[in-house]
Amino acid sequence: MSQYPRAAIVLATVGALAATDARAQPTPMSVPTAVAPLNSAAADVDLGSVDTGPPASPTRRARHAIYVEALGRAGGVAGLGYGYQISRRVGVGAVGSINLLDGQRLYSLSPFVTLYPVGGARHRWFVEAGPHLARLVTPSPVPEWSGTSSNGVGGQLTTGYEYRRHVLTRVFAMVEVGRGGVAPWFGVDLGWSL
Amino acid sequence: MSRAGRCGVAAAAVVALGACGLEVGPTAAWVDVATVAGPLTAKTGQPPDGLPVEMARPATLRVVSFNVEMGADADALAAAIRGNPNIADADVYLVQEEEDYPAESAARAARLGDALGLQWLYVPGRVKGTGTHGLAIMSRFPITAPAKMDLPMIEKGQQRIALRAAIELGDLALPVVDVHLETRLNITDRILHLRPAVIDLPDTVLVAGDVNTNPYLWDDGTVPLIPTAQVVDTNQAPILDDYMAELGFAAPTANVGPTERKYGVESRLDAIYTRGLIVGEGHVERSVAGSDHWPVWVDVTLP
Numbered sequence: 001m002s003q004y005p006r007a008a009i010v011l012a013t014v015g016a017l018a019a020t021d022a023r024a025q026p027t028p029m030s031v032p033t034a035v036a037p038l039n040s041a042a043a044d045v046d047l048g049s050v051d052t053g054p055p056a057s058p059t060r061r062a063r064h065a066i067y068v069e070a071l072g073r074a075g076g077v078a079g080l081g082y083g084y085q086i087s088r089r090v091g092v093g094a095v096g097s098i099n100l101l102d103g104q105r106l107y108s109l110s111p112f113v114t115l116y117p118v119g120g121a122r123h124r125w126f127v128e129a130g131p132h133l134a135r136l137v138t139p140s141p142v143p144e145w146s147g148t149s150s151n152g153v154g155g156q157l158t159t160g161y162e163y164r165r166h167v168l169t170r171v172f173a174m175v176e177v178g179r180g181g182v183a184p185w186f187g188v189d190l191g192w193s194l
Numbered sequence: 195m196s197r198a199g200r201c202g203v204a205a206a207a208v209v210a211l212g213a214c215g216l217e218v219g220p221t222a223a224w225v226d227v228a229t230v231a232g233p234l235t236a237k238t239g240q241p242p243d244g245l246p247v248e249m250a251r252p253a254t255l256r257v258v259s260f261n262v263e264m265g266a267d268a269d270a271l272a273a274a275i276r277g278n279p280n281i282a283d284a285d286v287y288l289v290q291e292e293e294d295y296p297a298e299s300a301a302r303a304a305r306l307g308d309a310l311g312l313q314w315l316y317v318p319g320r321v322k323g324t325g326t327h328g329l330a331i332m333s334r335f336p337i338t339a340p341a342k343m344d345l346p347m348i349e350k351g352q353q354r355i356a357l358r359a360a361i362e363l364g365d366l367a368l369p370v371v372d373v374h375l376e377t378r379l380n381i382t383d384r385i386l387h388l389r390p391a392v393i394d395l396p397d398t399v400l401v402a403g404d405v406n407t408n409p410y411l412w413d414d415g416t417v418p419l420i421p422t423a424q425v426v427d428t429n430q431a432p433i434l435d436d437y438m439a440e441l442g443f444a445a446p447t448a449n450v451g452p453t454e455r456k457y458g459v460e461s462r463l464d465a466i467y468t469r470g471l472i473v474g475e476g477h478v479e480r481s482v483a484g485s486d487h488w489p490v491w492v493d494v495t496l497p
Contacts, residue, residue, distance in 0.1 A: 071417075073421075075419065075421065075422050075425075076413060076419060076422070077214075077413045077414075077417050077419070099214070099413070100214070100215070101214055101215065101380055101411060101412065101413060101414075102214070102215045102216060102379075102380040102382045102383045102412075103215065103380075103382040104380055104381070104382055104411065106411065106419075106422065106426075108422070132421070132425055134422060134425045134426045135426065136411065136422070136426040136427070136428065138381060138382060138433065139382070140382075140385075141382045141383075141385055141386050142385060142386070142389055142437075144393075144440050144441060145385065145436070145437045145440045146440075148427075148433060148436065150426040150427035150428075151426065152425035152426040152427070153425065154421075154424050154425035156421070174421075176420075176421035176424045176425065177424065178424035178425040179424070179425070180409075180423050180424035180425065180428075181424055182424065183420045183421055183423070183424050185420055185421045
């Protein structure tokens, strides 16, 4: 079906780029005093230096991650994710997506808390939990019907393997719980550790 | 953020704002099946000797819709139907997924119709291997004016048809439409797929079949978005019921529950819709074996 042009995607992408450019100037950002240092070597790291090039040593951990998610928590087949490392064992993040599927519009957002029970700087096992907010709009493709929409909130529990060194790679399994029941699922993340 | 990081954001945004859709082909008109020649020629037959077609107008009509999953073992299928008292003596059967192969003794619809003692009509929708795949109507009453419509082709799909005929009930010719829709469609395309067969029907009519209203939202007709189905209402069956209601149809099978179980997932894939008729509650017969679907049925009080 071609009634929903891909121009909307192009516009949204341009918007994302423009917003990114506006933030592209390196900005000094100190580690919040309330946040525990990642390790002894990282305690005095100025994260603004992340934008100036690759980390000087493997012990300097990047706190931000941005990634593309295939399947997984995104609601559709792909989503855009962001993660922030609060401490060595705790992080927060979110995955969102907007999917146009044969005219139906699916908006999805999954914020979560990440725990790293096992692992080191590069290889880690992670567990995540959080809500899944979704809205599905079904416009009518015909004049005699008005269409419909649906909103919902579910929960997601995710666990898997993470590799993080400049790039971020995750493979994981998950369960989604909602008013429709419980369903297993899986996904892959691929992105950058910034 | 580094240049690589900015590019990453852009690439990720493109992926996250995904747009997928299947192409829906053009609509076609109803065609008298008698004008169709070649491998898609329709076949029809009368009940076996000694089993007359009924001519008097009944007070009520029991109508069954059943996807018989190719109907290869017609005798076993007939036994399964006869073994269920609720559908054993139904008046009209709208059947989906019948097939016909030259290597077999007769069309599978013919064998099923004969075994049930009914007049039968088989209309192929497409060639399949050495044979054909299509829809059938079986009835205790005469079947007249058969016509078929090629439903809009869906990208990645197969040619599906709707079969329309009149059931001669004394002085009333009741139009019935038998349909079998594509499987991995989103509801918007499913409506576009079905619409040509139902939009211009008479005021009094019955539509039934395997409408394949699965419970998922699909990405490009390939990936069912299973987690999303747990959070928002992606079940297509009530939405198609709602669409048909806008056309004035009652949906007596709206509350029958699942009509198919596959891979542990139960779905209401089959439906009966009526307009201009007094219709009773719909039913599903899950004790009937022989197919991956369960038959659904209703009693219709004639006007």
